[in-house]
Amino acid sequence: MGKLLETFCGELRCLFETSSVSEEAIAQVRQLLGRFAVKPVFLRDVLSRQAAGDNVGSVMYTPDTNEVTVFRDPDGLFSLRLYVWDPAVSYPIHSHGSWGIVSCVAGAIQERKFQRLDDGARPGYARLKESARSVLKPGETTTILPLDQGIHQMDGVVQEHASVSLHLYGKPVRRGFLEFFNPHKDSVYRVTYPGLNNRLYALQALGAIREDWTAEILEQAAGDKSPLIRYEALKALAGAQKEKAMEMIEKEASKENSLRESFKSLLDSWK
Ligand SMILES: [Fe+2]
Numbered sequence: 001m002g003k004l005l006e007t008f009c010g011e012l013r014c015l016f017e018t019s020s021v022s023e024e025a026i027a028q029v030r031q032l033l034g035r036f037a038v039k040p041v042f043l044r045d046v047l048s049r050q051a052a053g054d055n056v057g058s059v060m061y062t063p064d065t066n067e068v069t070v071f072r073d074p075d076g077l078f079s080l081r082l083y084v085w086d087p088a089v090s091y092p093i094h095s096h097g098s099w100g101i102v103s104c105v106a107g108a109i110q111e112r113k114f115q116r117l118d119d120g121a122r123p124g125y126a127r128l129k130e131s132a133r134s135v136l137k138p139g140e141t142t143t144i145l146p147l148d149q150g151i152h153q154m155d156g157v158v159q160e161h162a163s164v165s166l167h168l169y170g171k172p173v174r175r176g177f178l179e180f181f182n183p184h185k186d187s188v189y190r191v192t193y194p195g196l197n198n199r200l201y202a203l204q205a206l207g208a209i210r211e212d213w214t215a216e217i218l219e220q221a222a223g224d225k226s227p228l229i230r231y232e233a234l235k236a237l238a239g240a241q242k243e244k245a246m247e248m249i250e251k252e253a254s255k256e257n258s259l260r261e262s263f264k265s266l267l268d269s270w271k
Contacts, residue, residue, distance in 0.1 A: 002045035008036050009071050009080070012168070016077045029168065030101050030141045037103035037166050038139040043082065046070050063178045063191040066091070070166070078170055085109055085156030085163040093128065093153040093181040097174035100144035100167055104136035107156055107163025111135075111142055114151040114181070123235075123266050126181050126188035136165070146173050151181060175258065176228050192228065200232050207236025215240045222248055227259040235266060246270060 011032060015025055036042055050068055062081075066089075070080040082105070085091065093114060102111075113132040118125060128151065135157060136142060144150040156163035177192040192200065203221060206214040221233035222245075230252060238245035252263040 002042060004036075004039070004042035005046065005071065008032070008042055009073070012078060012080075013073065016170075026099075026101065026143065030103075030143065033101050033103045033166060033168055034139045034141045037105045037141075040105050040164075043070065043105075047082075063193060063197075076171060078168055081167045081169070083154070083165045083167060085154060085165070087156045087159050087162065091153060091155055093151060093183065095147055095151045095179045095181075096144055096169070097172040097178070098146050098170045099150070100169045101141055102136070102144065102154075102165050102167050103141045104138050105164040105166050106138060107158040107161060109136045109163045109165055110155045110157045112153045114153070114183075116148045116151060120148060121265050121268065123262070123269050124187055124189065127186050128181055128183050176226075190228075196226075196228070199229060203229070203232045203236045207239045210240040219244075227252075227257045231259050231262055231266070234263075238270065242270070 012029065015029055015032075047068070064083070066084045066086070068082040068084065070082055072079045085107070093112075111132075111134055112130055114128040115131040117127040117129055120126070134142070144152065154165070176196075177190040179188050180191050181188050190200075191197070203218065206218050215237060218233045218237040218240075222230050222237060224230050224233065234245045234249050234252070237248075246267065249263050249267045253260060253267055257263075
């Protein structure tokens with residue numbers, strides 16, 4: 001890690017270790033992030049390593065395809081990531097598993113914030129209303145709240161080259177997936193790590209085919225150690241064997257796991 005980045009991360013650690021995440025701490029971090037964002041030379045070592053493909057052990061596997069890992073705190077207090085916004089690409093509206101602070105590093109980035117109008121009780125359904133729109137220039141910052149309080153979309157608005165932003169994320173309150181929103185379909189869907197996405201699509205394919213052998217595989221997957229795999233397996237199993245799936249979801253909704261609320265709403269939506 002370069003000296004500047006080390007200093008930056010050291011200052012961040014001090015802030016997080018000595019205080020809880022108060023408004024004052026957020027304001028301080030926001031200032032700090034903005035100051036570093038206009039001196040992108042602190043990214044030199046990280047970017048030169050990543051450009052050379054020498055990134056073993058330092059990359060965070062996330063659902064985002066436009067991300068470069070900058071730093072991951074070993075105690076999980078925070079992470080720093082760089083996002084690249086290609087002007088040719090439309091990026092999805094999404095929510096986050098943690099709070100975050102974003103500063104523009106290069107180019108210009110439009111941020112649209114959204115308010116969620118429904119109560120989230122219907123699986124797969126979400127109605128959004130745009131609540132704010134702004135354009136961030138280098139050094140300017142915006143903040144993000146976790147889950148439905150921080151739904152937003154970002155886009156690079158310089159046409160000649162990609163825009164870049166630096167993101168600081170705190171300790172997650174939800175892990176394992178992001179939620180993407182499609183306002184044209186009033187829908188919300190989960191996106192996870194590339195490796196896990198393959199498994200989730202296999203489960204969806206099995207749910208759509210609906211034959212005896214597919215139900216067998218889905219039942220087996222419903223016993224997986226990952227709650228996300230169990231959730232998707234039972235959702236898919238319900239197509240062919242609703243009663244059996246409901247019985248198993250009822251058990252999931254009554255025990256402690258990170259997706260308990262999702263299992264509950266799935267069950268409620270079928271009753
Ligand atoms: Fe975001």
